Structures are given as C-alpha cells and as structure tokens.
Amino acid sequence: MEPSNPNIDRRQFLKTSSSVALFIGASGLLPQLVSCSDQKQMATLARTESLTAWVRLSEDGEMTVYNPAAEMGQGSMTSLPLLFAEEMDADWSRVRVEFAPQEAEIYGGEGWRPGTKLMFTVGSRTTNSYYTVMRKAGAQARHVLLYSAAKHWDVPLNELTTANGVVTHAGSKRQMDYGSLVPLLELPDPLAEIEEGDLKHPKEFQLVGKVIPRTEIPAKVDGSAQFAIDIRLPDMVYGVMERGNLHGATPTLTNESEIRTMDGVLKIVTLPYAIGIIASSLEQALEAKKHLKIDWSTSAASSHNSQEVYEVYEKMASKTKPGKILIQKGDVAAAMKKASKTYTADFRNDYVCHAQMEPLNAVVQVAADLQSADVWVGSQQGPDTKLGVPTILGIPPEKVNVHLQYLGGGFGRRSMNDFVEECTLLAREVAPRPLKLMWTREDDFTYGAFRPLSLQRIEAGTDSAGRLISFSHCVVGDGGNLVASGAANDHYDIPNQLAEWREASNGIRLKHWRAVGHGPNKFAIECTIDEIAHDQGIDPVAFRRKLMSDSPRALATLEKAAELSDWNGVTLPGRAKGVAFVEHGSLGTGICEISIDRDTGVIRVHNFWIALDAGVVVHPDNVRAQMEGGILMGMSSVLKEQITIEKGRVQQKNFNTYELLRMQEIPDTIETYLIDSEMHPEGVGETATPMVACAIANAFLKLTGKPLRHMPFTPDRVLEVLNS
Amino acid sequence: MPAYTLTVNGKVHRVEVAEGTSLLWVLREHLGFTGTKYGCGIALCGACVIHIDSQPVRACVLNIEAVSQNQSITTIEGLSESGDHPVQRAWIEAQAPQCGYCQSGQIMQAAALLESNPNPSRQEIKSYMSSVLCRCGTYMRILKAVELAAEQQPQKES
Numbered sequence A: 001m002e003p004s005n006p007n008i009d010r011r012q013f014l015k016t017s018s019s020v021a022l023f024i025g026a027s028g029l030l031p032q033l034v035s036c037s038d039q040k041q042m043a044t045l046a047r048t049e050s051l052t053a054w055v056r057l058s059e060d061g062e063m064t065v066y067n068p069a070a071e072m073g074q075g076s077m078t079s080l081p082l083l084f085a086e087e088m089d090a091d092w093s094r095v096r097v098e099f100a101p102q103e104a105e106i107y108g109g110e111g112w113r114p115g116t117k118l119m120f121t122v123g124s125r126t127t128n129s130y131y132t133v134m135r136k137a138g139a140q141a142r143h144v145l146l147y148s149a150a151k152h153w154d155v156p157l158n159e160l161t162t163a164n165g166v167v168t169h170a171g172s173k174r175q176m177d178y179g180s181l182v183p184l185l186e187l188p189d190p191l192a193e194i195e196e197g198d199l200k201h202p203k204e205f206q207l208v209g210k211v212i213p214r215t216e217i218p219a220k221v222d223g224s225a226q227f228a229i230d231i232r233l234p235d236m237v238y239g240v241m242e243r244g245n246l247h248g249a250t251p252t253l254t255n256e257s258e259i260r261t262m263d264g265v266l267k268i269v270t271l272p273y274a275i276g277i278i279a280s281s282l283e284q285a286l287e288a289k290k291h292l293k294i295d296w297s298t299s300a301a302s303s304h305n306s307q308e309v310y311e312v313y314e315k316m317a318s319k320t321k322p323g324k325i326l327i328q329k330g331d332v333a334a335a336m337k338k339a340s341k342t343y344t345a346d347f348r349n350d351y352v353c354h355a356q357m358e359p360l361n362a363v364v365q366v367a368a369d370l371q372s373a374d375v376w377v378g379s380q381q382g383p384d385t386k387l388g389v390p391t392i393l394g395i396p397p398e399k400v401n402v403h404l405q406y407l408g409g410g411f412g413r414r415s416m417n418d419f420v421e422e423c424t425l426l427a428r429e430v431a432p433r434p435l436k437l438m439w440t441r442e443d444d445f446t447y448g449a450f451r452p453l454s455l456q457r458i459e460a461g462t463d464s465a466g467r468l469i470s471f472s473h474c475v476v477g478d479g480g481n482l483v484a485s486g487a488a489n490d491h492y493d494i495p496n497q498l499a500e501w502r503e504a505s506n507g508i509r510l511k512h513w514r515a516v517g518h519g520p521n522k523f524a525i526e527c528t529i530d531e532i533a534h535d536q537g538i539d540p541v542a543f544r545r546k547l548m549s550d551s552p553r554a555l556a557t558l559e560k561a562a563e564l565s566d567w568n569g570v571t572l573p574g575r576a577k578g579v580a581f582v583e584h585g586s587l588g589t590g591i592c593e594i595s596i597d598r599d600t601g602v603i604r605v606h607n608f609w610i611a612l613d614a615g616v617v618v619h620p621d622n623v624r625a626q627m628e629g630g631i632l633m634g635m636s637s638v639l640k641e642q643i644t645i646e647k648g649r650v651q652q653k654n655f656n657t658y659e660l661l662r663m664q665e666i667p668d669t670i671e672t673y674l675i676d677s678e679m680h681p682e683g684v685g686e687t688a689t690p691m692v693a694c695a696i697a698n699a700f701l702k703l704t705g706k707p708l709r710h711m712p713f714t715p716d717r718v719l720e721v722l723n724s
Numbered sequence B: 001m002p003a004y005t006l007t008v009n010g011k012v013h014r015v016e017v018a019e020g021t022s023l024l025w026v027l028r029e030h031l032g033f034t035g036t037k038y039g040c041g042i043a044l045c046g047a048c049v050i051h052i053d054s055q056p057v058r059a060c061v062l063n064i065e066a067v068s069q070n071q072s073i074t075t076i077e078g079l080s081e082s083g084d085h086p087v088q089r090a091w092i093e094a095q096a097p098q099c100g101y102c103q104s105g106q107i108m109q110a111a112a113l114l115e116s117n118p119n120p121s122r123q124e125i126k127s128y129m130s131s132v133l134c135r136c137g138t139y140m141r142i143l144k145a146v147e148l149a150a151e152q153q154p155q156k157e158s
C-alpha cells in the first residue's frame, strides 16, 4: 500500500523501521526521512516530492549509497558513492552501493542543455557532472545527523564533529555512531542550504584521492556480478534476430513454414530490417536462426566499398567550397600565402567496431495488459532514461521500470537503444512472459554501429622562424560530431586555424566509439606536428613546448611525460619514442617506445608513459586503470582493428576476422603520473585511447623517417610504408 | 528430448536438452551457472573457460553429449568456497577487473595455468593467458595478478 499522504507522521515511520532513507532534494536540498521498508513508496515519494534518496541508513550502521551512473568498468560504483561518503564523513567500510532507480528527473546529472537532467553514462562525464551533486547531498545528510545528535544531547550543533561514521561532542566526551542515530533522526526546519563553500577543501579529503578498493570487484571475481545476459526469470523465452550484413536492407523470409515447425519455435516476427525468432530455449532460437532463408533487398549502402571510398573523400577534400565550419580563428588562407613553408597530408581511418565483450542483450517483460513493462539491461542509459520502451508500448515513462545491470563493456555501443527496442518488440508478442533477446557475436559485428571511416586533410604553414602560423583541418566523413569531435587545438598557440567537416553518406550504421572523433582527429593533428618538427629538425617535445606556452596545464603534462620517459635519454638500438598530446576533458601527454620487425611489419610497443591532469582525482588507482585500459584498447584499434565493407556488406563476423589485442602484445609498462590539482575533476576514460595512434606513428617516423597515415597500422600496411 | 546428467561443482544435475546443445547454454541458461560467459561461441575469446577434470576447456564449443557424468565440471562459482582461491585473492589485490565480463574466463584460465605450472615465467603467463580476450584492456593487471597468485600459493612439494 502506498501512503496517500507523504507527510504522514515521520516518527511513526521511524519507529516501525530499522532503516531510513534520507531524501534530499536536488534543488533546495530539502531532506525527508522515510522508512525504507517499501521501495515503491520511496519511489512514489521521490517522484511526487522531487526529492532524491541518496542514502539508506540502518540502525546497525550499514548504509547504502545510490549510484546514479552506469558501471561498465569505469568505476562509478566506487567513485560517486565515495564523494557522498566523503562529505557525510561516513565509515566507508560500512557502505554498500546500489544502482539508483532509473529516474532522470530525480537522479539525473546536468543534461546537455542547461536546466535539463540526464542519466547518461557517456563522454566521460560521470565524475565531472556528479562531483558537486554527490558532495552536497553527502553534506546535507551529515547535517541532518548533526542536527539530530545536537537535539538529542541538547548541545549546540557547532560543538559537534564527525569522522568515520561517528558524531562526537568533545565537551561532554560523548560519541554516537551514525547507526545509533537512526531512531533519533529529526529534520531541521528550516533546513540550512549547503553551498559549495560549505564543502570540504580538497586538502581535507579523507577518502577522495586515497587508495580504495573498488566496491564491485569481489563480485567480479567469483562469478556473482550480474550482467543483463545472466538474468533468468520464470517462464522466460528467448529471442534472436537475423539482421543480415547489409545495413538498411529489407528481409523477405522464404521458408517461414519450415521455420515455424522447428522445435521450440513460438513466433516469427518481421521487422523492417530483420527477422526475429522467439523460441522456448536459446539453443532452439539459434538453431532456427541458422535455418532462415532470407532474400535481402538492396539498400543505400549497397554501392559502398570501404577501401575505395577514400578516392571519393580525397576529391571532396579538394573542392574549394568549404564544408561546415567547426573552428575558425584568424585567416588561414592569408597565413598560408605568407608562410615560408607549407605542409599537406591526408590521414585515413578505417571503420572500427566496439566489440565489447558482452554481446548486446536485454530482458523485457511486458504486462499482460501491455500497460507496463520491466526491463533488465546493461545500458549507458540515454537521452530517454526508459530506453525507448514507453514509445514502443505507447505507455507513460513511469510505467516502465528499468533494472540497470552491470555492463560487459560499453565504449559507446550501449548508449544506443536498438537492442532494448528490439527486445521490447519481441517481448510484447509473448506478454506477459519475459523474453531475453540475445545478439550473437556475429550479430554484433555484422550489424554493428561503427566509428565512421574518415579522411583528414591537414594543410599547415610555418613562418621563417619555423613557427606554426596556420593550421587547417578538413574532416571528410559520415556522422557529424562522430567524425568532427576533437578537431580543436585549444592548447596550441596557432594564430590561424580552420577546422571544417564535409559530409559523406554511405548508409552504414555509426555510433560513438570510445573518444569518438578524437581518435582520428588527434592522429591527424599530432602526426602533422611531428612531421613538421621532423622536417625542420626540431625535437617534437621542444616544438610542442613552444606551442603550449599559453597553456600551463597542458605544458605541465608534456614536461612530466618527457621526464617520466627520459625523453632525452638514450634509447636502445632499434627503438624510438613518440609523443602525443590529447585533451578530452582531462589533459594528457603520452609517450610510447616502439620497435619494428622489418620483415613482418609488426610494430611492438615496449613502454607507455602518461602524465595526466584530470583536476581532483577522486579515485587514483581507477584513473590509472582507465589509462591502462585506454592505451591497450587504443593499441588494439590502431594496430589491428578494421571493419571493411564490400558492396555494402560487412566483411567481419567474429574475432577470427576482427582481431583484438591479446596479452602477448602488451607493453612491458604503462606508467601514469597524476598531476596534483584542486580543479574540478575532468573525465579520464577517453583521454588515453586517442594518444596511441599519434604516439606510435610519431615514434615510427623517428625510427624510419616515414609517416604512417592510415589506421590501422596492420603489418601489410607497415611493410608497404617501409618499402615505399 | 534426451536427458543428460552432469556433475557441476560437485553436484549432480539433470537436464533435458536437444542433442548438440552447447555446454555453455546448458550451464548458463538451463542450470544457472551464469558466471561462465558467452563472448564468441567459436573458442576464440575464452569468456567461457571452465575446468573439466582440472583441464581448462571452452564450454561454447563442447556439445552436451561430449561430457559424461563421471567428469567433474568446475565453473567460476565452484572454484572456491567463498571466492578466496589464491587466484581470486590476487585478482582483488591487483584490482584487475574493469567491466568484469571476461574475468571469469581469465581466472579459470589462470587457475589452470598455476595448477600445471606453479611458477610460470612472465613469458609463459603471457602466452598461456593470450587466449582469453579482454576488451577493457586489463591485461597489465591480469599479468600482475597471476604473478601475485603464483607467489602466494602454497608451494607444492615436488
């Protein structure tokens, strides 16, 4: 039963319950105490009162803090609750963490537009956008505890102190832990507003910035961590789909009657782009899928050949009419005329696929009356926190309950809802039975949504003193911001700059892929810088040092990375170092050391050094893990990964044709130095990956005098360059 | 549908599934041992590594009828009583997992390595562990964890 009056006598609640939730409004910070015996009631209250439950306290001192972000390995299950616990002065060893209910109005961080709210784990924004929200909520929770203790002891609040989950009144030598305060909790009225200035100074942090084990790791080593793919429900059926390998093609099933009679097949569902099968078991569904005979129509992608399209892109880049202007500073045309030396180069980037280890999947249960639904999913959430399900079912968002699970990798792929929508469409057919939709690995590749193929044409000019005075960067490709992001050079002092995007359209499904356009665009920018430095006989670090003279934070990462890597020291014969600077929220300089097997064309990365300025580092070990992972994913994509398309058809199906980096290929060390800072935290998940292509290519240039300008640097391409 | 009997983590289980069903689906979808993961279905990623009679095998390419009741299947859930196998402890100490999806396979592979070679060289670890993919790029820490586990395990009398 839901109470009709949310303001019902709170003491009554408290008496009947051994734990309370502290509701804290995001605006106005009005806390409420509510018994947590009824989750539904909490949700209703949260909705009607627009208050946020961030923490649940129980008398035994256990507390649960809600994490509003998805956990895909980036550590939100630890870093966000840590911020809350920091300001609450909680005993971290008693803190449990749960995913917050998926209600953006309540738990959302700041959306893209001011005044909007979003639960969206993308763009490395999590820590950045929740840093203040979580700390203010924690401080408010602490304030309520202090207020209640002051009342109970009848002492002034400002004589109380807190530490590690205990309130102390030094004057009377009394102490009470937070759990014991639960039955005594009272709300201050009116409530003090927590201002930024009331929060701890970074120097006072007890938990933030310390070595803290990640909360969810024990569950990830004993098999108990639950991913959506692990959900099993009574009476559950299975759905699979054949989507073909020609994006946008329409299927015609030619052996429907045969499929219908196969063991376990319950239904066949035709979508505009796929044939879906619902069966009693997964193996039956997959078996039926294998037997499908489908005629596919042509599509907009039919004439697309990924390796030939570069010719078209080159022509597009050569047209005099510019595309959409992304950045304009000074006058590049005039500067190029004045330049004493000019440079031009084209960089190419093939399609890459997310290949997150957990293939896409979801479980959806639609109620018999089709008026509500439950969704179990690993999702990076989305602009629509209910993941498109309400629209499909024609029901209000509050009728859809999303149970967020751990994500077996996201990298941008799980910020798209296609698989959740598919699952809903199938589940509606069998309502009220729950349905698990499984993508096979083959589905994941052939019907992937790729980082777009792109071409970058750079034209740059230096003056007689060798100063870089003009830099124009033309991006040709499909997908708008997917190819355009990362073209800015905010930390290089180049007086005349132009970045523009020329749109191509190939009918291929595209999506944000870790670091998005930063990978390809930094590749073009950072390699051009080295090619110029190389041509002018200037050391690449020295060259960047000049360019960064107005950006002390960026420069500090450069100097530190140079120091870490012993940039000016002697390198072993056959090896060389290459440098790259990347900004993606945080600022980082990466330096790698490579060697090349000139017979096979295999590039070996021996070491990687990174200096990172991410502002306040909430969880340092995790930031290091993100750097390591970012570098290794970068190496994988830069050295090996390539989706190719022939006559519109995706050629790769599984890890035999789309190879990922394996442990044999890792560097000896990846060393990260975190620069001390008290600035607002910036995202770290996407800063390392874009360093890799540029740092490797720049080391290659140093070693061989030849540029690598086409990603990935597969052995055959490397040999071609070496023999050119 | 034919019935099969399997011994998983020391207990006997009976399932009715079609002949040719992969052991991976039997373990995950029929018996609920969901710690063993699906990643590729063709023996290339190692997400599904389990032990059969102490040998690491890939459940995805093993058909149900290829396993007999007398064989002892161990999944990640059965590797230790309470998640404290030396490899699991080392994994926590190294803070190895990121998304965690590949980690059951990694751990089962590592446990099998140390079972057959308690003191592997770094190169031996890399080559043995290379058959298990991690997209999050946790290899640096996996390597460290295997080395830690090798140091920490009780030294066997030879």
Ligand code: FES
Pocket: B037, B038, B039, B040, B041, B042, B043, B044, B045, B046, B047, B048, B049, B058, B059, B060, B061
């Ligand atoms: S799922 Fe078995 S090896 Fe990939």
Ligand code: FES
Pocket: A073, A357, A408, A409, B097, B098, B099, B100, B101, B102, B103, B133, B134, B135, B136, B137, B138
């Ligand atoms: S931890 Fe994510 S795939 Fe290995």
